[in-house]
Amino acid sequence: MTLYYSLVFALLVAEMALFVALIVPMPFTMKRKLFTFISGSPLVAKVQYGMKITFIFILILFIDSVNRVYRVQVELAQAKNQGGAAAAAAGSERMEVQARKFYSQRNMYLCGFTLFLSLILNRTYTMILDVLRLEEEVKKLNGDKSAGGKGEKKLADAGDMGEIGRLKEELKKRDRDIDVLKKQSGGLSDEYKRLGDQFHVSDGTPKKDR
Incomplete structure (x- = not known):
């Protein structure tokens, strides 16, 4: 595996770990503080911007791997059309084509799953922010004095990225x-x-007169 595909695999593992961390149950206060820090931290914002650029390069790798898979499929189809002695002579070449097909498909699945999981993480993060903001509003309506404050404001600002914010x-x-x-x-x-x-x-x- 080349260096850039190794980095894509490391990113995929990091995304899976982050997704598990997002869905792990934790107390509401702890979760609110955590997501308030994430939504308001300038360092996290810079990391998110850098990840967007990284995913653009991964998308280019995904398109290239799809193109390679298609070309290998064409070569295999041409090899099957050969018969007799010609097919026996081309046996080693066909094995090489099969190996290239395997690596191309592996790279395509790796890049595809990485991009797909990035979309799932983005949507999950937005939904959690909306849920936290709605829970803050419910507690505030029920007379809970601990609800509200700066944490609620930051969560509300971050939740505006979702559908409810756009409707407002x-x-x-x-x-x-x-x-x-x-x-x-x-x-x-x-x-x-x-x-x-x-x-x-x-x-x-x-x-x-009126």
């Missing part, structure tokens, strides 16, 4: 749009009344 932003945007429409409607109504008064004055019609 959309509701705020719609409320602002409704306020703008109300102001525009009031301005148009005032302008209509002013133009109506001017029309009555210019027409010589006395303005009726």
Whole structure:
């Protein structure tokens, strides 16, 4: 195994260990402190940015391994079409092609599982943040004085990456749009009344008492 595929394998093992750490049951207070630290640490943010770049390179390796598997499959199909003495003479070459097929498939599965597990980790992390934030809100509504504070604010900010945060932003945007429409409607109504008064004055019609 080459060096970069060895690094991909090490990353896959690290992802599996991190996934197990995320799903391990632990007390709510400890979990809240842990995820508050993770979501607010600038060092963790830099590591996440570096991992995104790393996964781009792994995606390139995955595409290259898929291409290699396809080419090996074509070579094997051509070797099967050969018959008799030609096939016997090409026996050693076919063994080499089979070995290359094995290594290409191994690299493809390695890169593919690493990328797939990265997506699972990202989604699991976001869901845990949403669950912690909702538990904080439930405790706050039930009158638990220990709930809230800076930890809740950080978890809420981190949870905005999820679907609930996006829905809240959309509701705020719609409320602002409704306020703008109300102001525009009031301005148009005032302008209509002013133009109506001017029309009555210019027409010589006395303005009726309202």
